[in-house]
Amino acid sequence: MHRPIAQTAPVLLFDSGVGGLTVLEELRTVLPQAPVVYAADTAGLPYGTKTEAQIAARVSGLLGRLTERLNPRLVCIACNTASTIALGMVRDVLEVPIVGTVPAIKPAAAMTRSGVIGLLGTEATVRQAYVDRLEAEFAADKRLLRHAAPGLVEAAETKLRGERANPAAIASAVDGLRRMPGGDAIDTVVLACTHFPLLEEELTAAFGGGVRFVHGASGIARQVARLLEGQDFARVAPDYALTTAPDALPESFARAMARYGLADVRSV
Numbered sequence: 001m002h003r004p005i006a007q008t009a010p011v012l013l014f015d016s017g018v019g020g021l022t023v024l025e026e027l028r029t030v031l032p033q034a035p036v037v038y039a040a041d042t043a044g045l046p047y048g049t050k051t052e053a054q055i056a057a058r059v060s061g062l063l064g065r066l067t068e069r070l071n072p073r074l075v076c077i078a079c080n081t082a083s084t085i086a087l088g089m090v091r092d093v094l095e096v097p098i099v100g101t102v103p104a105i106k107p108a109a110a111m112t113r114s115g116v117i118g119l120l121g122t123e124a125t126v127r128q129a130y131v132d133r134l135e136a137e138f139a140a141d142k143r144l145l146r147h148a149a150p151g152l153v154e155a156a157e158t159k160l161r162g163e164r165a166n167p168a169a170i171a172s173a174v175d176g177l178r179r180m181p182g183g184d185a186i187d188t189v190v191l192a193c194t195h196f197p198l199l200e201e202e203l204t205a206a207f208g209g210g211v212r213f214v215h216g217a218s219g220i221a222r223q224v225a226r227l228l229e230g231q232d233f234a235r236v237a238p239d240y241a242l243t244t245a246p247d248a249l250p251e252s253f254a255r256a257m258a259r260y261g262l263a264d265v266r267s268v
Helices: 021-030 052-070 080-093 105-111 129-138 151-160 167-178 196-207 217-227 251-259
Strands: 011-015 036-040 074-077 116-121 143-148 188-191 212-214 240-243 264-267
Touching (some): 011 021, 052 074, 074 080, 151 196, 196 212
Parallel strands (some): 116 143
């Protein structure tokens, strides 16, 4: 029997930090009437340097508590690292629709003309068997070059706070791909972390043109909209954000959230 869904029930959008705001932006385009709670696991950031066991336990535990507290109509894990590791486990334990985020290898394979695709992600994402399966299914006749770029996570968080993104982190990510055998032929780059689209302008400049970027934010938003088609929505209060930070976050973080319509930031 399906549980009744209140009109005020939110979409729970979960990420390790601010990267999921790129998904929120797309979701508001296709489903502006849906109330949203944005949950940022700022105390657990960064995920990419943690073990699979640590990430799986943390994500499933947090989402279990949040769904019990918020009773959301749907949970969107707007984080590639969390999705590639914990999506199956979360779907097994939560009785609510779950939408995950996976590297956009399929559209990248359709876009590339040179046949060489770069992939930038966290250390945890680039080593996942899930990515191996996506490559085998959608890019078997292409060359996929993966590079872990953990510095881009902090660079994106910094930029969103209104500060300059670390140019060394941008250069290191681009050089890491270009130096791989065949890297000079890359014409399409998968941004396999929801933080990374925040740096597309800087990455474009560093690659020097001729490279197209692809990420999954718009596709994720469309999938959420498909799953919620026909449901009734009522936003009785502004959307808000939750963070796991044990202490007050910097004012710059609050300003960044406010720019995305999340002026109210609360602790989990």
